[in-house]
Amino acid sequence: MAFDVKPYVLPSPWTIASYMGENASRLWDQMWFTLRLALKGMGLGVAIGILAALLFHLIPGVRAALSPIIIITQNIPTIALGPLLIVWFGFGLMPKLILLVLVCFFPVAWSMLAGLGQAAPHLREYLSMIGASRWEILRRLELPASLPSFFTGLKLTATYGVTAAIVAEWLGSSEGIGHYIVLKSKGYDTVGVFSAIVCIVALALAFYGAAALLERLVIRWRPSASGGKGGRSE
Amino acid sequence: MSETSSAKLELTGVSKSYSRDRKRHPVLDRLSLRVGEGEFVTLIGPSGSGKSTLFRLIGGVELPDEGSIRIDGKETTGERGHISYMPQQASLFPWLSVAANISSALTTAGIRADEAKRLASEWLGRIGLGDVAREYPHVLSGGMQQRVSFLRALLMPRAVMCLDEPFAALDALTRAEMQAWLLRLWEEERRSVLFVTHSIEEALTLSDRIYVLSRAPARILKEIRVPFSRPRREDVWKEPEFVGLKQEVLELLGEGAGASRG
Numbered sequence: 208m209a210f211d212v213k214p215y216v217l218p219s220p221w222t223i224a225s226y227m228g229e230n231a232s233r234l235w236d237q238m239w240f241t242l243r244l245a246l247k248g249m250g251l252g253v254a255i256g257i258l259a260a261l262l263f264h265l266i267p268g269v270r271a272a273l274s275p276i277i278i279i280t281q282n283i284p285t286i287a288l289g290p291l292l293i294v295w296f297g298f299g300l301m302p303k304l305i306l307l308v309l310v311c312f313f314p315v316a317w318s319m320l321a322g323l324g325q326a327a328p329h330l331r332e333y334l335s336m337i338g339a340s341r342w343e344i345l346r347r348l349e350l351p352a353s354l355p356s357f358f359t360g361l362k363l364t365a366t367y368g369v370t371a372a373i374v375a376e377w378l379g380s381s382e383g384i385g386h387y388i389v390l391k392s393k394g395y396d397t398v399g400v401f402s403a404i405v406c407i408v409a410l411a412l413a414f415y416g417a418a419a420l421l422e423r424l425v426i427r428w429r430p431s432a433s434g435g436k437g438g439r440s441e
Numbered sequence: 442m443s444e445t446s447s448a449k450l451e452l453t454g455v456s457k458s459y460s461r462d463r464k465r466h467p468v469l470d471r472l473s474l475r476v477g478e479g480e481f482v483t484l485i486g487p488s489g490s491g492k493s494t495l496f497r498l499i500g501g502v503e504l505p506d507e508g509s510i511r512i513d514g515k516e517t518t519g520e521r522g523h524i525s526y527m528p529q530q531a532s533l534f535p536w537l538s539v540a541a542n543i544s545s546a547l548t549t550a551g552i553r554a555d556e557a558k559r560l561a562s563e564w565l566g567r568i569g570l571g572d573v574a575r576e577y578p579h580v581l582s583g584g585m586q587q588r589v590s591f592l593r594a595l596l597m598p599r600a601v602m603c604l605d606e607p608f609a610a611l612d613a614l615t616r617a618e619m620q621a622w623l624l625r626l627w628e629e630e631r632r633s634v635l636f637v638t639h640s641i642e643e644a645l646t647l648s649d650r651i652y653v654l655s656r657a658p659a660r661i662l663k664e665i666r667v668p669f670s671r672p673r674r675e676d677v678w679k680e681p682e683f684v685g686l687k688q689e690v691l692e693l694l695g696e697g698a699g700a701s702r703g
């Protein structure tokens with residue numbers, strides 16, 4: 208009341224909540240569409256990220272040859288790249304997936320690559336001394352040692368991926384939260400836009416939470432020095 | 442050929458040098474040594490005498506400039522996978538349980554997975570670590586980690602065990618305990634061991650034979666046959682002969698250390 212903020216500038220949380228209640232099924236459909244797109248893109252992006260990390264790690268020449276090109280792809284803004292991809296690949300799933308993969312594979316590939324190279328030297332030396340093969344060194348040392356870095360990358364991807372999916376839908380889609388935002392903002396429906404923002408935040412938090420949960424389930428060997436969580440009880 | 446067949450490990454005229462700043466730095470100078478079947482042989486020398494380099498050559502991780510390495514009667518110069526190894530740091534994999542650390546090393550040495558698991562849990566029980574078999578290594582103390590590391594080396598079906606200063610990082614009390622423990626276990630199993638240490642007492646307590654190395658480039662100054670009988674008492678250091686031998690090694694190391702003693 209004190210600042211005399213108009214409801215069309217900043218609607219109250221209650222207005223947003225009741226709007227979301229009224230439009231629950233529509234919002235849910237849009238969110239579900241975005242969720243599926245984000246999952247597909249992230250899944251593909253993470254898979255390509257892991258493959259790229261392994262390829263770059265195992266064949267050093269490939270890394271030197273390709274990393275400039277990859278860095279360039281990361282520097283082209285998605286809002287510039289998106290329309291181009293639509294010109295080249297039409298309005299289907301393809302341009303959206305490409306955009307998502309470009310955004311999602313990079314944090315995973317680069318974090319995991321760093322992790323693969325940082326395996327403890329004394330463990331590497333031990334495996335060489337007992338005659339372990341290159342494949343055994345990868346499987347028994349480098350891959351497990353890279354997992355903490357991999358999950359750091361995955362958590363970044365989980366956050367960026369949702370935003371990228373929204374941008375992809377914004378640029379060319381007839382469904383999804385990204386499309387919904389375009390519709391509502393063009394109609395100056397501030398409440399609708401805020402409802403969409405709530406949905407996006409919920410999605411991003413859910414993806415991040417899932418990645419963090421997966422990390423805790425997979426990496427169980429670390430000493431519980433911080434916080435005393437995960438202590439054993441007999 | 443048949444005379445040397447009982448030698449599990451035999452080095453003949455092994456030399457190695459590294460080049461740094463365009464200068465050659467010789468590390469090993471025509472070193473010859475052998476470890477017989479079931480024999481505990483120790484290398485002792487001043488720090489920087491190339492003992493770790495020697496192990497890397499025996500492990501096949503590096504190639505000697507000249508000379509040959511034979512394991513179990515076969516020429517193995519530059520070949521990996523013929524030794525088991527216990528490094529200075531326990532080098533257990535933090536993401537594997539204690540038992541899996543042992544069994545995965547055994548599978549590298551060609552043992553079937555189920556047999557490797559059985560061996561690991563049976564032996565962990567036998568050395569009193571059955572309770573921690575399923576724990577991650579970080580819950581173990583330094584001494585316990587080294588026991589697991591030794592067991593891992595012991596169980597690998599390889600001709601020679603190479604132990605590289607395995608107790609150097611332990612405190613004096615734990616170290617004495619570990620020596621007694623290793624002595625007992627080794628005397629039951631009688632594997633062929635090449636052991637590296639800085640401690641003269643440790644060498645005299647554990648070994649059948651000792652090679653005293655000079656400072657780099659390492660040569661063998663003397664080969665000492667340790668006269669104490671097996672099974673060896675832990676308080677063998679009380680023997681007058683022990684003191685005499687210790688004095689002898691100390692003097693050799695002093696001479697090898699440089700020209701200061703004209």
